Amino acid sequence: MNTATHSKPLLETKGLKKYFKIRKNVNLHAVDGIDLELYPGETLGVVGESGCGKSTLGRTIIKLLEPTGGSILFNGKDITNYSVNQMRPLRREMQIIFQDPYSSIDPRKSVIEIISEYSFIHKMYSSKAQTFSKAVEMMELVGLAKRYANSYPHELDGGRRQRIGIARALSLNPKFIVCDEPVSALDVSVQAQNLNLLMDLQDNFSLAYIFITHDLSVVKHISDIIMVMYLGKCVETAPSDELFINPLHPYTQALLAAIPKPDITMRNKEFQLIEGEVTSPINMKPGCRFASRCPHVMDICSQEDPEFLEAAPGHRVACFLVNDK
Amino acid sequence: MKNNENGSDAILYKKENQFKEIWRRFRKSKGAVIGLILFIVIAGGLLAADLIVPYEKAVSQNFGARLAPPSMEYPFGTDGYGRDAFARLLHGGRTSLSIALLATFSSAIIGSSLGAIAGFFGGKVDNLIMRSLDIFMSVPDILFTMAVVYALGPSFTNLLIALTLAYFTNYVRLVRSQVLNLAEQDYVEAARAGGAKNARIIISHIIPNAIGVIIVNTTLNVAKIILYESTLSFLGLGMPPPHPEWGLMLAEAREFMRTAPWLMFFPSAAIVFTAASINLIGDGMRDALDPHLKS
Numbered sequence: 339m340n341t342a343t344h345s346k347p348l349l350e351t352k353g354l355k356k357y358f359k360i361r362k363n364v365n366l367h368a369v370d371g372i373d374l375e376l377y378p379g380e381t382l383g384v385v386g387e388s389g390c391g392k393s394t395l396g397r398t399i400i401k402l403l404e405p406t407g408g409s410i411l412f413n414g415k416d417i418t419n420y421s422v423n424q425m426r427p428l429r430r431e432m433q434i435i436f437q438d439p440y441s442s443i444d445p446r447k448s449v450i451e452i453i454s455e456y457s458f459i460h461k462m463y464s465s466k467a468q469t470f471s472k473a474v475e476m477m478e479l480v481g482l483a484k485r486y487a488n489s490y491p492h493e494l495d496g497g498r499r500q501r502i503g504i505a506r507a508l509s510l511n512p513k514f515i516v517c518d519e520p521v522s523a524l525d526v527s528v529q530a531q532n533l534n535l536l537m538d539l540q541d542n543f544s545l546a547y548i549f550i551t552h553d554l555s556v557v558k559h560i561s562d563i564i565m566v567m568y569l570g571k572c573v574e575t576a577p578s579d580e581l582f583i584n585p586l587h588p589y590t591q592a593l594l595a596a597i598p599k600p601d602i603t604m605r606n607k608e609f610q611l612i613e614g615e616v617t618s619p620i621n622m623k624p625g626c627r628f629a630s631r632c633p634h635v636m637d638i639c640s641q642e643d644p645e646f647l648e649a650a651p652g653h654r655v656a657c658f659l660v661n662d663k
Numbered sequence: 664m665k666n667n668e669n670g671s672d673a674i675l676y677k678k679e680n681q682f683k684e685i686w687r688r689f690r691k692s693k694g695a696v697i698g699l700i701l702f703i704v705i706a707g708g709l710l711a712a713d714l715i716v717p718y719e720k721a722v723s724q725n726f727g728a729r730l731a732p733p734s735m736e737y738p739f740g741t742d743g744y745g746r747d748a749f750a751r752l753l754h755g756g757r758t759s760l761s762i763a764l765l766a767t768f769s770s771a772i773i774g775s776s777l778g779a780i781a782g783f784f785g786g787k788v789d790n791l792i793m794r795s796l797d798i799f800m801s802v803p804d805i806l807f808t809m810a811v812v813y814a815l816g817p818s819f820t821n822l823l824i825a826l827t828l829a830y831f832t833n834y835v836r837l838v839r840s841q842v843l844n845l846a847e848q849d850y851v852e853a854a855r856a857g858g859a860k861n862a863r864i865i866i867s868h869i870i871p872n873a874i875g876v877i878i879v880n881t882t883l884n885v886a887k888i889i890l891y892e893s894t895l896s897f898l899g900l901g902m903p904p905p906h907p908e909w910g911l912m913l914a915e916a917r918e919f920m921r922t923a924p925w926l927m928f929f930p931s932a933a934i935v936f937t938a939a940s941i942n943l944i945g946d947g948m949r950d951a952l953d954p955h956l957k958s
């Protein structure tokens with residue numbers, strides 16, 4: 339968790355874009371120019387409302403989706419245009435835990451089959467028996483009782499199913515995992531357990547995470563750096579503590595205000611997220627994407643794109659309010 | 664794998680043989696077992712037809728005994744030419760059932776493969792397959808089949824070809840939509856994230872999840888094809904007479920519906936029982952393949 343000791347980022351994206359073609363000449367800008375850096379063993383939290391492109395970002399980074407533009411560097415190698423075959427060996431190093439613990443595991447496979455699948459694909463072990471016993475080790479590692487080995491997913495609850503997904507991702511010994519809202523589908527009590535599990539695993543295996551969530555309170559403790567996304571763009575990045583103490587972008591401020599507090603009156607009424615329309619990422623007009631909902635909107639905001647500039651060391655914001663001072 | 668002291672490994676590697684497991688679940692369903700027994704009785708009877716009653720009796724005409732009602736000598740009566748309806752039912756069933764099963768099988772295989780390819784690969788391949796299919800489907804089934812049989816001449820093989828061509832289109836659409844749906848599932852993406860190749864994804868994830876619907880559809884089609892054969896026979900495009908066949912028997916019986924209703928009754932009952940037994944087996948298979956219903 340100390341940036342200084344690692345000079346080189348494990349993962350870097352520059353101007354990464356992913357557009358979905360809706361119709362002829364109509365593109366949905368799900369991810370629209372994201373720059374990020376992730377150092378070994380660190381966690382980058384990615385926060386934003388539903389539909390802002392978080393999952394698309396996560397999937398594009400590990401090339402489950404083909405990027406539309408920009409570049410991805412992994413371990414210093416430019417993998418932006420790697421083919422499926424070129425990516426295959428890299429799958430051992432970069433993994434993903436999916437958002438939905440129900441649809442992300444095959445309902446017709448037993449737990450042990452699901453967890454051992456990746457090892458079979460990469461011929462990690464010399465025999466079937468060895469592969470299975472490694473899979474059982476994985477189960478123990480994520481706190482799944484051995485007796486579930488021959489169970490089918492529908493026999494387990496959401497928390498345990500999510501652990502199957504975690505064990506599967508870990509089975510290849512990756513260095514980097516995209517955690518796509520790994521707890522948001524779970525009950526609150528189970529959320530904490532699984533979050534702790536992910537943090538323990540990170541310490542034990544020095545994993546780097548991109549931790550996606552729509553809930554700022556979830557990433558506070560797990561992240562080193564937090565990136566706030568709005569409609570495909572990054573609006574603010576800052577070290578976790580800094581972001582919570584000194585949020586600069588009006589959207590970040592609104593997100594923070596929306597975190598439930600014990601005392602209702604402490605909420606900042608000015609920044610209720612419900613107001614205003616969410617601009618659709620389909621026909622992008624120039625100007626700040628948050629303008630339609632921003633309480634501080636100015637004339638310039640709808641004319642030009644605010645630049646993404648450093649406001650304090652390691653703290654970057656895209657907002658005229660901050661950058662024009 | 665050796666058992667270790669606490670025996671826990673024994674549980675883990677015991678994973679039953681797939682077929683044994685499926686069979687165990689299949690047996691649990693009463694309907695499926697009844698269907699299977701019924702089917703074995705019917706198929707066994709048809710296979711042993713020569714031992715039960717000689718083929719001669721199915722085709723030799725006895726004008727002295729035309730339209731005789733069921734009796735000891737003729738258990739299911741005789742038809743308009745005085746032929747033994749029982750012998751015709753047994754020997755004709757062999758033809759009907761083998762054509763129906765073969766046509767179902769070949770149309771399912773061809774149609775499912777095309778549908779799976781179209782759905783999985785999408786894009787140009789999909790377009791090519793689906794546009795060609797549209798051409799096929801723009802001609803009504805019956806006209807199409809008639810044209811094929813008429814062009815090739817009525818015979819077992821040609822009937823098989825015609826029926827396969829008439830029925831494979833159903834599977835293309837069915838399987839394509841299944842595969843399109845399944846290919847979008849997160850677990851397929853998860854397999855990709857693990858580096859799985861297309862072949863593995865299709866064999867290990869898509870087929871097992873699509874197979875239930877295909878099986879049920881296939882078993883329903885057996886009955887439809889037997890009935891379709893009778894339509895063809897009625898139009899004079901079925902198996903050439905005097906060789907017996909269930910569809911042909913039904914077609915011929917229409918003429919005597921009032922005077923000799925048993926001629927209609929027995930082939931109908933044979934078709935209904937055969938179809939029902941196959942449907943029951945299909946339902947049982949679908950459930951047996953679904954781990955959700957394991958217990």
Ligand SMILES: Nc1ncnc2c1ncn2[C@@H]1O[C@H](COP(=O)(O)OP(=O)(O)OP(=O)(O)O)[C@@H](O)[C@H]1O
Nearest residue numbers: 358366368387388389390391392393394395437552
């Ligand atoms: N395959 C696709 N084709 C077209 N549009 C897509 C596709 N996948 C995602 N989108 C669109 O891209 C945008 C971003 O979707 P994405 O799933 O990345 O959002 P998200 O931030 O992960 O949301 P959530 O919190 O709901 O998971 C949405 O508007 C979505 O409708």
Ligand code: SF4
Nearest residue numbers: 626629632639657658
């Ligand atoms: S640039 Fe303007 S509209 Fe956008 S967040 Fe800043 S003040 Fe609000």
Ligand SMILES: [Mg+2]
Nearest residue numbers: 392393394437
């Ligand atoms: Mg998402």
